[in-house]
Amino acid sequence: MTGRTDAVRTPRGALVGVDPANPLAGLVVFQYNPDEMTRRLVARTPEGDEGAGGARSEALRLTGAPIETISLAVEVDATDQLADADPEAVLLGIHPQLAALEMLLYPKSSVVLENMALTAVGTIELVPTEAPLTLLVWGAGRVLPVRLTSFSITEQAYDTQLNPIRARADLELRVLSYSDLSVTSPGHHLFLAHQIAKETMATLSARSAAGRAVTGGIGGVFR
Template sequence: MTGPGQRTRRGAVVALDSGNPLASVIAFQYNPSQLHRTLTPRTADTEGERSEALRLAGPPRESLTLEVEIDAADQPANGPAAAGLGVHPILAALEMLLYPKSATILANAVLNRLGSIEIVAPEAPLTLLVWGTKRVLPVRLTAFSVREDAHDAELNPVRATVSLGMDVLTYQDLPGTNLGHGLFVAHQVAKELLATSFGAGATAAALPTPLPTWR
């Protein structure tokens, strides 16, 4: 909850495209009411060796799901909705996170006609989920569905709900030169500090006194 005079931060999806120096920032019109997070431990493959049972192979695999609601009636008066486009532009901005650039596709088609043996698959922009100042996460979209809830007379969607599924990319997924690599390391360090700030007192209160001893 926010106090009087406080302004709630808006979550956003940011796409950093190396071919476009201007980041594509898609701020949520309304913050999703829920953010579902699933963490799967990444354990070492020890094949039952007792001495290795507690080893971790890396950070957990984390998946996120959320729903983004968009309503043209609550868009700025001079925004795209006023031009009779409904919520098409913001839907297009979100969907383009999944598309390779058309210029790259055309360039690859030319190379193919010229007989190039190896054509590199297009690289998606680095996508970040910005959920407050403490969570700026590199992510990869894994699921995307759109429910168009209302349309205008021209069948432009004027109200829609977008369901997004994401996998968090860690330092094991990205090269050290990638911005996302550093962002995830910073995220983990911040999480470690938050865990520490929980306080030794709370931990001590949960432990039996005196502590059991093993002989």
């Protein structure tokens, strides 16, 4: 999935499903970088500290990194590939790109078949399948472990074989922090590095604001 042709070439965002057994199956490079992204952060606090009845000693306590959700829309369009007679686009339209997104929500069929076989021989307890670790790559400075929680696909055009050739996918992502992942997960350490980078940037911002306050008075901070 890729970006509009801009005067300055920018890197493309991507979702990467880290699956050593099939590394390409979970790679979704955005064809067009979204024009906007909505991020929502909710403080992670002890139970009962919100509203009446919460213990005063817990009012400022944090139990972990905030719960962050990200909403964005990506576009997929096979027009250029069809104009170039790309064999895959001619045969399948954008089915492969949409399938790569959808596979981030599916358990592996091999695991489903294995569980079916275990059920057939009387195994009572089956371990739920784990999705591969998924990373949102949005420039070198933002590589986040995420879980794709839901998305909707709006197919907007079709070829003569009814293959979709243009679509928009609205994605809902939940960022996974060290509060969600085991210390043995690479995502645990990726998020910790992300937080440390944020702390560094926040310090730079505070120094800049302090400098403006000294040189221009308090009003200078808000200019």
